[in-house]
Amino acid sequence: MKKAILALLALAVVAIVTWRAYQLYQSKAAAAANPSSSGRSGGGGRGGPLPTMRVPLVDSVSAKEALIEDRVSLIGSLRPLAEVQVMSKISGRVEKITVDVGDTVRRGDLIAQVEDREILQQIQQAEASIGVARASIQQREAELANFTRQVGRYRDLHEQNLISRQDLDEVLTRQQTSEAQLELSKAQLRQSEASLAQLKISLENTRSFSPMDGLVGKRFLHPGALVSANTPIVNLVDLRTLRMIVNMVEKDLVRVGRGASVAVAVDAFPGRSYSGKILRASPVLDPATRTGEVEIQVANQDLSLRAEMFARVTLNLGGQRKGLLLPREAVVYRGEQSGVFLLEESRARFRPVEIGYSLQDSVEIRSGIALGEKVISMGASLLKDGDQVRMRGEGPGRGASGEGAPSGGAPRKKRG
Numbered sequence: 001m002k003k004a005i006l007a008l009l010a011l012a013v014v015a016i017v018t019w020r021a022y023q024l025y026q027s028k029a030a031a032a033a034n035p036s037s038s039g040r041s042g043g044g045g046r047g048g049p050l051p052t053m054r055v056p057l058v059d060s061v062s063a064k065e066a067l068i069e070d071r072v073s074l075i076g077s078l079r080p081l082a083e084v085q086v087m088s089k090i091s092g093r094v095e096k097i098t099v100d101v102g103d104t105v106r107r108g109d110l111i112a113q114v115e116d117r118e119i120l121q122q123i124q125q126a127e128a129s130i131g132v133a134r135a136s137i138q139q140r141e142a143e144l145a146n147f148t149r150q151v152g153r154y155r156d157l158h159e160q161n162l163i164s165r166q167d168l169d170e171v172l173t174r175q176q177t178s179e180a181q182l183e184l185s186k187a188q189l190r191q192s193e194a195s196l197a198q199l200k201i202s203l204e205n206t207r208s209f210s211p212m213d214g215l216v217g218k219r220f221l222h223p224g225a226l227v228s229a230n231t232p233i234v235n236l237v238d239l240r241t242l243r244m245i246v247n248m249v250e251k252d253l254v255r256v257g258r259g260a261s262v263a264v265a266v267d268a269f270p271g272r273s274y275s276g277k278i279l280r281a282s283p284v285l286d287p288a289t290r291t292g293e294v295e296i297q298v299a300n301q302d303l304s305l306r307a308e309m310f311a312r313v314t315l316n317l318g319g320q321r322k323g324l325l326l327p328r329e330a331v332v333y334r335g336e337q338s339g340v341f342l343l344e345e346s347r348a349r350f351r352p353v354e355i356g357y358s359l360q361d362s363v364e365i366r367s368g369i370a371l372g373e374k375v376i377s378m379g380a381s382l383l384k385d386g387d388q389v390r391m392r393g394e395g396p397g398r399g400a401s402g403e404g405a406p407s408g409g410a411p412r413k414k415r416g
Helices: 002-033 035-040 117-159 165-205
Strands: 060-062 064-077 079-087 092-097 110-114 207-209 214-219 232-249 261-266 274-281 291-299 310-327 332-334 337-344 347-352 354-358 362-367 374-376
Touching (some): 261 291
Antiparallel strands (some): 064 232
8 A cells, every 4th residue: 555655656756847847848949939038038137138217307497686575484383362271170070061172152151060969968058057057146145135134133133232242243144155155156157158158159160161252172071070170171262363473583583573464374275365463572582593482463253274283474574685596396305405406417416505585486595506507497306416317408318228229239220
């Protein structure tokens, strides 16, 4: 049995080896019959042509001098002019919350309600204590009136030598004790009334109201949550007027006036401009950055703007000056470094530049290039330093492997 199994395994191995040898023979025969296709099948291997590299077409433009309005463009975040957190004033379990994110609220609207059954029970006890104190006062007043009459009679009897001085003094002492007890009852009444007033305040504190007109920006709790004093419930914002704080360098800060109008733009609404005005400027500069804070107020009556949006504000500082301008597409960024590509012997060379004010389609170049110097405009964002390029309108150039030449090794003869 074992010999039969070994024989079958040997036959299987021989069959597999024979089949592989046959496949190898067929592939060699096909390669011999079509050598050109085998040379190309290597994808640029030995004996075949290298792949053709396309040289990108670019345009160039010269730096031009123009009059630029003296403006400054800054970026900041829009923040609500008024923002408050509605908090619970007492501890307890939240019964209900009447608002949610995005809801409009008015000043005095109910925001949340905390359980008040325990406080209501304490109020009933305080009211009962007040009733007991008032009854006690009536009793003490009646006793005092009785002792006062007794003192009058005892005085008359003492003057007639019918009773001793000791008996008169005992009645006077009882009168004074009754007066003290009456004052104690009155004090207990005031204490009970004060406790009741405090409990009513606690009952009022179980309800949280909106302190202003605005919108619900955040909601921190849900009904059933156990809260303590000063636990935030919701966050309210007033978006009818927004403010943004930007930092300005000292040379521009001294030229900013309070109440000056500014133009504000946001990325969410391209092409739309919002009016704003300078609310205040800081009189103190940051010693590390030599900049000062400027607060800008932006009207938002239609509530189209949202808090924490990035906004660009443009301030007109007045006057005009000369400057070099380049098209916006000619300026590229490598990380945080801005620069342009210059054309040097059919290759793009990166040069860092310092940019200034941005116009609609142009960018001011403060340093890095000279007037009339040509830079690459169209296609600059796709280039790397040292890339080979070809100017638009020029004849076809050669790439890394001779673009524009035939793919074979020797040029073909021109037919007559």
